[in-house]
Amino acid sequence: MSPSSNTRWCPTPEQLMILEELYRRGLKTPNASQIQKITAHLSFYGKIQGKNVFYWFQNHKARDRQKLRKKLAKQLHQQHLLQQHLIYNQQFIDPAQTQYSALDFQAPNSVFHQLSSNCYNAHNLHAQGSGNISEEAPEGLMMMMRHESWRSSPSDLPKDCLIRTYGHDSTMIMDVGPTLIPCCRPLQTLELFPLRSSSNDDEKPVI
Amino acid sequence: MSPSSNTRWCPTPEQLMILEELYRRGLKTPNASQIQKITAHLSFYGKIQGKNVFYWFQNHKARDRQKLRKKLAKQLHQQHLLQQHLIYNQQFIDPAQTQYSALDFQAPNSVFHQLSSNCYNAHNLHAQGSGNISEEAPEGLMMMMRHESWRSSPSDLPKDCLIRTYGHDSTMIMDVGPTLIPCCRPLQTLELFPLRSSSNDDEKPVI
DNA sequence: GCAAATTAATGATTTATTCAAG
């Protein structure tokens, strides 16, 4: 209609920044007065009208909600799929033991249950030839094991191992590869759920 | 070395889903035993090795942290920019009143402060001709005002208004446009900070 | 629509840091 502005509002980075900050601080649905003030302030950074601010908050809130919904839906879907296809999959779990409800996460054979275990099934580790492995990693890291002897003669290692050099010593990563399926049947039922980082809790790293 | 797999692991959707779910549930740094079990389970869905699982958790955790850091940095930056360029900008605020520290969020002229106001500066609203506006929106919605009479004769509205029809009543959006800068100087100092959604609190929408 | 080109994600590796034991 009006010949002056046929193009839609394009927020400047500063305008966006300020709007986002206001939103983040809890302003979700500004009233007329608030919109006015915001508009006045933002107009310093570029052409802007009250309706732009109004629409921005409307859209932003709506899209926030939408994002949240999608996230929750995804989570539910994942959980569902997990239960359907993995935890009680007969290929993995001894059928004789699967008398649990498909929704019971406490079932001892669930992968979650197994992974919360503190007991190491040592016999699983050396499924592929390896007299080298002296001990199971004690509640600590990976299948990285440092041996002075390895550094000098890497050729006599099992082919599924991976050697890396850290300055003056070496690291071996054992390949537990794709051939271990039959090994996971005799897993013991061990502990309940406290999956929360059994080794060390570093959710909040010190920065 | 080995001729079979020169290409990097490419997780199947199921594998990814399971890894993500485990991570989401709190497993951040699986130990050797856990990696083994996960690998065994995931191998049902496609070729996979222990190191893949190990690396996946390493990377995922690191990138999570990184994302979080970036988010926090952005927030701080926004806050900073806000303070520098908006709140105490001399173009906006009466210089006679700005004897506050640039970091003092309690300063009465800050936009945050102003926006947390419950007191409506009614004289700002009808800066552009409008005998139509009977009242300031009371702590409620937008400058949306429902009037049966408006619906029938939209032609006599000020050109800077925008009419929309919601079912059986109408909405008007007043354009407070880019010309209001001088209007924001006489704003009163009003209230302290509780910006948290003065009208309605919908941070966690009911889904 | 499609295929080259560009960009973003992410798997894999290397380097730096932390921390506890001796």
Added chain:
DNA sequence: CTTGAATAAATCATTAATTTGC
């Protein structure tokens, strides 16, 4: 204080997504 194990951070490299010109 030194050393070694464990982890975090930085980086490299390849694959997936996206854009762009035809």
